Amino acid sequence: MSENKNIHSPSKLEQLIESFVFGHRALVMAIVVICIALLTIQAVKVKPEASFTKMIPGDHPFVNNFLTYRKELADLGNVVRIVVENKQGDIFNADFQQTLKQVTDEVFYIPGVSRDGLKSLWTPNVRWQEVTEEGFVGGAVIPDGYDGSDEMIERVKSNIFKSGQIGVLVANNFQSAIILAPLQDINPETGLPLDYRELSAILEEKIRDKYASDTVTIRIVGFAKVVGDLIDGALQVVLFFVLAVFITFVLLWLYSRCIRSTISVLVFSIFAVCCQLGILNLLGFGINPYSMLVPFLVFAIGVSHGVQIINSIIHHSVTGANKIDSAKLAFRSLYIAGITALVSDAIGFTTLMVIDIEVIRELAIAASIGVAIIIVTNLIALPILMSYIGVSPSGLKYAAKSAHKTGIVEGLFKNFAKPPLAKIAIAVGVLLFALGLYFSQAMQIGDLDSGAPELRPDxxxxxxxxxxxxxxxxxxxxxxxxxxxxxxxxxxxxxxxxxxxxxxxxxxxxxxxxxxxxxxxxxxxxxxxxxxxxxxxxxxxxxxxxxxxxxxxxxxxxxxxxxxxxxxxxxxxxxxxxxxxxxxxxxxxxxxxxxxxxxxxxxxxxxxxxxATNMVIEDAQTEMLIWVYSIVIIICLITFRNGRIVICIITPLILTSIMSQGLMGILGIGVKVATLPVIALGVGIGVDYGIYIFSKVKEALSQGKSLYMTYRYALNQTGKAVAFTGITLAIGVATWVFSPIKFQADMGILLTFMFIFNMLGALTLIPALAWLLKIGSKKDKK
Incomplete structure (x- = not known):
């Protein structure tokens, strides 16, 4: 029990919180379980959604000008283009024209299509004109009385040449024709916003699948089709989520060798995701392709904090504490650090609100809600559950065996608190910072690929x-x-x-x-x-x-x-x-x-x-970073009351941010709606590592230990959990590289990079900077 005395004496407020949580364990747990059940029911009702207006800046001169004349520009904005191609010749034959007519008629009746703006060779608003001795003559491209005869086909051909539509509605090689379908924001049949996923499915089922054949190819482009494909592809993120859960399960079990602890962490992290989705549904939000990463991040953050709790409970159980005392001691030593980290995460995520694009603001709201829920599920409910079930004998046996050895993490990183390796770490950090700055000059705002860069080139x-x-x-x-x-x-x-x-x-x-x-x-x-x-x-x-x-x-x-x-x-x-x-x-x-x-x-x-979107993002990216770092710095100052500690925590995060921008420059990943939030999210999650490490550093310094022994204590108490979390999250998110959606693959690359380097930065730069700033001097040992 001797090591348990290292836990700092709780203040009256801390004692009050601890006594309430553990003095009413059954009541608190019952309330949490009921809330989880009710919110999970709501989570099932969450639907994928997308809106054209939500994906553009809300208040920008370009957008305001567009909205002023939106009705007049109806067929120049949100439009679907359907190409009907003849694979065995040109468009001047009766069979092709019959197919083009049928496709035009089918599109006309699709809900959400602005029928008065529909354009095709078969619509009356597409006309031809000719100059004669008597002036202009003209008419519809498809004349009245069309019967498909060779004579009539020749007449249609002549009309097309006179219409000015070659290169516009008719291909330059005459092998295909376009049907141009402007879309309304509101589905007139339901009175609800147009469902782009449903529209995309209708286009596939009633147009592509129905009319594509050995002789005809159907091609469909437009914002609605992009969003539909994004939603379909983004739903595959569920498979990546399941894979991430499986990977985390295996690694957690290898880490703890306790099946109870492993399942408990996973269950509460998954429940945090369910509660987050349930609250979003109650608030009237759906989930769009850009916020698909939020449930994964909530799960990842939940696992991160859950591992810290389990690690502390196992440690106290090995030193002789019973189930409830181990849970209490873990709660007492970590809930302030955990709440500090989670609050900084949540407030950091809300800085995305400075970006005047609705999908990013919804992402910020979703992430903040998820982080707030983790405070309940993983910092309160998880210790309570563990106070009932405890650590399994196999887990205790494995932990006791490992306690007498110097762990891999401690062995690799302990000497970074000594001058030789500290100097090397700082020098490498400075070099990486310089390289990051150099390559970040190649980073650009906006899309860097043609077509729909959100999707794969093929x-x-x-x-x-x-x-x-x-x-x-x-x-x-x-x-x-x-x-x-x-x-x-x-x-x-x-x-x-x-x-x-x-x-x-x-x-x-x-x-x-x-x-x-x-x-x-x-x-x-x-x-x-x-x-x-x-x-x-x-x-x-x-x-x-x-x-x-x-x-x-x-x-x-x-x-x-x-x-x-x-x-x-x-x-x-x-x-x-x-x-x-x-x-x-x-x-x-x-x-x-x-x-x-x-x-x-x-x-x-x-x-x-x-x-306009590029301009908003360019203006907002620096402001967003200033806000997120300012908030994290303020929260860390309030928590640790030591400017040198704050420098140690923040510096690795800044280095990782600069390096990630350099990586974007090297890989040709532009800063856009999909990638900009990743930088803020990476900072928000990365700060957790430093906060947990310094929560233990503070304990050790109060016992009068040297910096080297202080850091060894921190590594022993929480370093293994930090390394495990960084590696686990990186492996889980790396699966996104295989997503059919390119921006999800880009997110996967960036998040993997940030998780790994935030973890390495915390374990190497923090002790090196602590040595440089003389943390561990007499004035710190009070």
């Missing part, structure tokens, strides 16, 4: 997207600038001239594929009204002629009161560099041309929203 979606890029003149990456004028002034000659000059400016920007606007319509109209003479292909000062040239302006190129015309910029991709080039070009034009009565407003289209 995913079906990205192969479908690559097909469109290769075979159509207008890409799926669209950046829209809204040119605002006074009411009824958008078609004035002076304004059209500025629009035309603006287009010319953008056409010369790297990454821009094509630029279109109402100015092009006016030019073509004047050209047509003058017998196709090329000398008339331009803007005309005569306002009456200009008005006439715009009489048949296609939908979406001018709003109803003629106060806004969109300039459509088609990009090669939506990589961060491409978007930056466009934004800079627009800003340059605006700075060089101050025009009264006309404004160039960015930005709509998927690429425009992406650029």
């Amino acid at each position: 995913s079906r979606y990205n192969l479908d997207n690559a097909y469109i890029v290769d075979n159509y003149s207008t890409s799926t990456d669209l950046f829209v600038i809204m040119v605002k004028t006074e009411v009824e002034q958008c078609a004035q000659y002076e304004n059209l001239v500025w629009v035309d000059q603006f287009q010319w400016h953008l056409r010369n920007v790297a990454g821009v594929q094509a630029v279109k606007s109402v100015a092009d319509v006016s030019k073509f109209g004047l050209f047509g009204m003058n017998e196709g003479s090329l000398k008339w292909y331009g803007l005309n000062r005569n306002q009456l002629m200009t008005n006439a040239s715009l009489s048949k302006t296609p939908q979406g190129l001018m709003n109803k009161d003629c106060s806004m015309v969109p300039v459509l910029v088609f990009l090669n991709d939506h990589k961060a560099k491409t978007l930056d080039n466009v934004v800079k070009a627009v800003e340059e034009f605006k700075a060089e041309n101050q025009v009264d009565g006309i404004e160039f407003l960015m930005a709509a289209g998927n690429a425009g929203i992406e650029s």
